[in-house]
Amino acid sequence: MGKVGIIGVGQSAFVRGYPGSIRELAYEGFKGAMEDAKISNKDIDASIICSAPEYDKQRSPAGVIAEYLGLTPQPTFYLESLCSSSSMGVRTAYSLVKSGLHDVVCVLGFQKMSEITSAESQERMGRGADIQWESPFGTMMPAYYAMYARAHMEEYGTTEEDLALIRIKAATYGQMNEKAVYRKPVTMEQIFDPERPPVATPLKVFDCCANADGSSCIIVANEEKANALCDKPVWILGLGAASDTVNTAGRDLFTGLSVAIEAGKQAYEMAGVRPEDIDVAEVHDCFTIAEMMAYENLGFAEPGEGKELIKAKETYKEGKTPVNVDGGLLSKGHPIGATGGSQIRTIVLQLRDEAGPMQVKDPEIGLVHNIGGVGLYGNVTILGRS
Amino acid sequence: MAKKKKKREVDDRFKKFGTVSFTSISKVNDFISHLEQGKVMGTKCKKCGTVHFPPVADCAECLSSDIEWFEVTGTGKLVSFSKLTYAPVGFEEDLPYSIALLDYGDHKVFGRIAKDIPDDELAIGMPMKTEAITLPNGQLSYAFTRA
Ligand SMILES: [Zn+2]
Secondary structure, X not given: OOOEEEEEEEEOOOEOOOOOOHHHHHHHHXXXXXXXXXOOHHHOOEEEEEXXXXXXXXXXXXXXXXXXXXXXXXXXXXXXXXXOHHHHHHHHHHHHHHOOOOOEEEEEEEEEHHHOOHHHHHHHHOOOOOOOOOHHHOOOHHHHHHHHHHHHHHHHOOOHHHHHHHHHHHHHHHOOOOOOOOOOOOOHHHHOOOOOOXXXXXXXXXXXXXXXXXXXXXEEEEHHHHHHHOOOOEEEEEEEEEEOOOOHHHOOOOOXXXXXXXXXXXXXXXXXXXXXXXXXXXXXXXXXXXXXXXXHHOOOOOOOOHHHHHHOOOOOOOOOOOEOOOOHHHHHOOOHXXXXXXXXXXXXXXXXXOOHHHOOOOOOEEEEEEEEOOOOEEEEEEEEOO | OOOOOOOOOOOOHHHHEOOOOXXXXXXXXXXXXXXXXXXXXXXXXXXXXXXXXXXXXXXXXXXXXXXXXXXXXXXXXXXXXXXXXXXXXXXXXXXXXXXXXXEOOOOEEEEEEOOOOOHHHOOOOOEEEEEEEEOOOOOEEEEEEEO
């Protein structure tokens, strides 16, 4: 059995309030990937539809989406691991292809977060944690990441200013990304504006990514098909995945995400590469602290040294390890089920030298770090030109 | 007079937990009765000794459901905390409030910091106690207080 490659990538623009239904939103990412791969829906042997179900009104969205995209009668199924759903989709597609069960698999991630009203969304937010033991305290996603931020600051002397540098970097590249929801620059003054109260101390509004509607699509194929159909296939070199307890009381590490460390270790080992071999990376910056921890958990910096990396601009496009040079979740927006696919698309475009103004110089190997929940699910995917 | 059909008794004590409870039926409903008596309790597997907080009805390590309760006593170290200025539906009246985690060594407890403790008194690593409380809306909970 040979290699497994990515032969097509697409994504919709990430927007607030997409003016269409979920199937129409899914079509946008799909169309991009089909045109990129120069194939048709007849070439696809199976589809994996990924989203976070709490935002969907449609029960079992895989059916209506596969129908709309003309992917019947081939098998289709729904997959979710919160914000890392579409990375988990690509992992699953890899195994379907590697096993020989299918030749070409479509991984379609989507989320129409505006499908429900903001009141409904507020209500769901309260159930985002362990509903039996933690939600009754009134927990929210930013507050959990804020606890990690505070622990990181206490342990390593990381400051709110260090985190702000990550937001400023994201905005630098978000301006160049026509698919991003937030395309404006961000200044230190804006971030520390006393008129904007912190969301959950020590995290402020600009430390948090925005909700968005969007879709992404990744076409995974076996070596033979990839070489036959595609001029520049990008190969899946390493895959890592892990989980952690939902309840924070079950965890030991609060200055990093253990799922990222574990998934990273697996992916590096499978790919036979080291952190210093990574030429460009996409990490899950749902909050600024999440990117800071990712630097350290993936070995781009020693634990506690992440702040030195961003201060020296080593994660900028010209730096040692460029990270999120498409604006990241912070600027692109975070349509849960579509996010992992969007990250993978960015790295594929980088490895094909097609990232336009965001292009890093001659990258050979790229990495995607995609986290579901607050370090609940972790996926690391390593891609290469050869 | 026709006999009223007797309703099946449902043990839904868990609906009393926290500002808003999202669960009503659990095999560890006794946790709520312990809270009512002012005790915050976790569980210990009688067969293999594994300690659990939050409590569990079953031990996945040894597949025994023979558990005993233990009281969370003494002090735990403050692992981290965050003060919220936005809240999910149903928690608006509580704002602002701080969520936190205490480390007791063989188990950790997630919850809220008592309202009367000012922010500048909080520091990671400080010892705190876990105390059962009754909330203004009559619900039962626990809060972290000064050691
Ligand atoms: Zn046991």
